[in-house]
Amino acid sequence: MINLTASSQKQKPKNESWYDxxxxxxxxxxGFNTMDFKITPSQxxxxxxxxxxxxxxxxxxxxxQIVTDLRPGKHMDIRFLPGVSFGQRVVRYYKGTxxxxxxxxxxxxxxxxxxxxxxxGDRLNNVRPYVITGLNFxxxxxxxxEYDEEEPIFLKLKxxxxxxEVGTGLDFYLTYFKLSVELKMSTGFRDILxxxxxxxxxxxxxxxxxxxxxxWVLAFHFE
Numbered sequence: 001m002i003n004l005t006a007s008s009q010k011q012k013p014k015n016e017s018w019y020d021x022x023x024x025x026x027x028x029x030x031g032f033n034t035m036d037f038k039i040t041p042s043q044x045x046x047x048x049x050x051x052x053x054x055x056x057x058x059x060x061x062x063x064x065q066i067v068t069d070l071r072p073g074k075h076m077d078i079r080f081l082p083g084v085s086f087g088q089r090v091v092r093y094y095k096g097t098x099x100x101x102x103x104x105x106x107x108x109x110x111x112x113x114x115x116x117x118x119x120x121g122d123r124l125n126n127v128r129p130y131v132i133t134g135l136n137f138x139x140x141x142x143x144x145x146e147y148d149e150e151e152p153i154f155l156k157l158k159x160x161x162x163x164x165e166v167g168t169g170l171d172f173y174l175t176y177f178k179l180s181v182e183l184k185m186s187t188g189f190r191d192i193l194x195x196x197x198x199x200x201x202x203x204x205x206x207x208x209x210x211x212x213x214x215x216w217v218l219a220f221h222f223e
Contacts, residue, residue, distance in 0.1 A: 015126050015173045019223060023071050027177075027223030031063035034216045035087040035108060038187075042209040051207040052094045056103065061087025065112075067221055077118040079132075085110045087215070091155065093207065104155045104204065109142040114165060126173040136163040136186060147198045154204035156194040161213060163188050169219075180221035188213035 019025050037055050065083030072078060088107045093100035116134030143157040167184030192213050197205035 014123075015175055017173050017178065020171075020173070020178055021071075025069050025071075025223060027067035027069070027221055029063070029065040029067055029081060029083070029219050029221045031065070031085075031217050031219030033061040033063055033085055033087050033218075034058040035061060035089050036214045036216070037089055037091065038212040038214055039091070040209045040211070042207055050096050051100070051203055053091055053204075053207050054094070056090045056092045059088050059090065061085060061108075063217055063219060065219075067223055069118075069223065075120050077120070079114075079116045079118055079134075081112075081114050081116070083112055085112055085138075085215075085217075093204070102152060102154075102204075104153060106153070106155060106157060107142045108140050108157070110138040110140055112136055112138045114163075116165065120171070123171075123173070128171040128173070129168070130171060130180075131166075131168045132182065132184065133164075133166045136165050137161075138163060138188075149200060154198045154201045155208075156196070156198075156205075158190070158192045158194055161188045161190055161192050163213070163215070167217075178221075178223045180219075180223070182217075182219045182221065184217045184219065186215040186217060 063085040065081040070078040091104040114136035120130040169182030191210040193211040
């Protein structure tokens with residue numbers, strides 16, 4: 001019984017992490033996202049026309065990034081993860097209690113340039129917890145410059161936005177590399193809805209006072 005107890009308390013052998021001890025190391029990241037809007041309806045327009053906007057069921061998207069990790073100290077990394085992300089959001093409208101018959105499907109193709117601070121806990125065998133925070137500049141290549149009268153999309157997004165990001169994750173030290181599983185929330189600072197309304201259907205734009213972007217990301221980093 002004593003031998004069994006002593007054996008169970010032995011620390012598991014640690015996988016070597018020479019890549020993690022370097023001042024600078026690289027990797028890549030694959031992830032999945034759900035993009036959302038934080039919509040503030042226009043109260044004046046709501047009273048006049050009873051048109052109420054909301055985001056419908058969230059749709060999955062993908063993220064692809066390159067990891068550059070600078071290690072200034074034992075428990076902190078500075079990370080730069082340039083990459084691309086793709087996703088879409090669907091805004092639907094209600095008139096009174098009934099669903100309006102026109103949805104607004106807004107696609108986004110982001111170039112993104114996040115700079116993040118990673119604060120790491122102590123390593124337990126081959127696992128290390130961490131939290132992460134920082135800023136991410138995104139530029140939406142899919143945002144339209146002008147309305148297309150042949151396409152029934154009556155909302156237009158601004159292309160650049162700055163996001164505040166916060167998240168948590170776990171580093172798993174494997175035999176030949178480190179796998180990190182990370183969940184992160186990203187919230188835009190600015191109102192990304194363009195001010196001009198489409199000539200044909202201004203009610204879709206006028207029903208919204210402001211609209212901020214919010215993105216949830218589940219990422220897998222390989223370093």
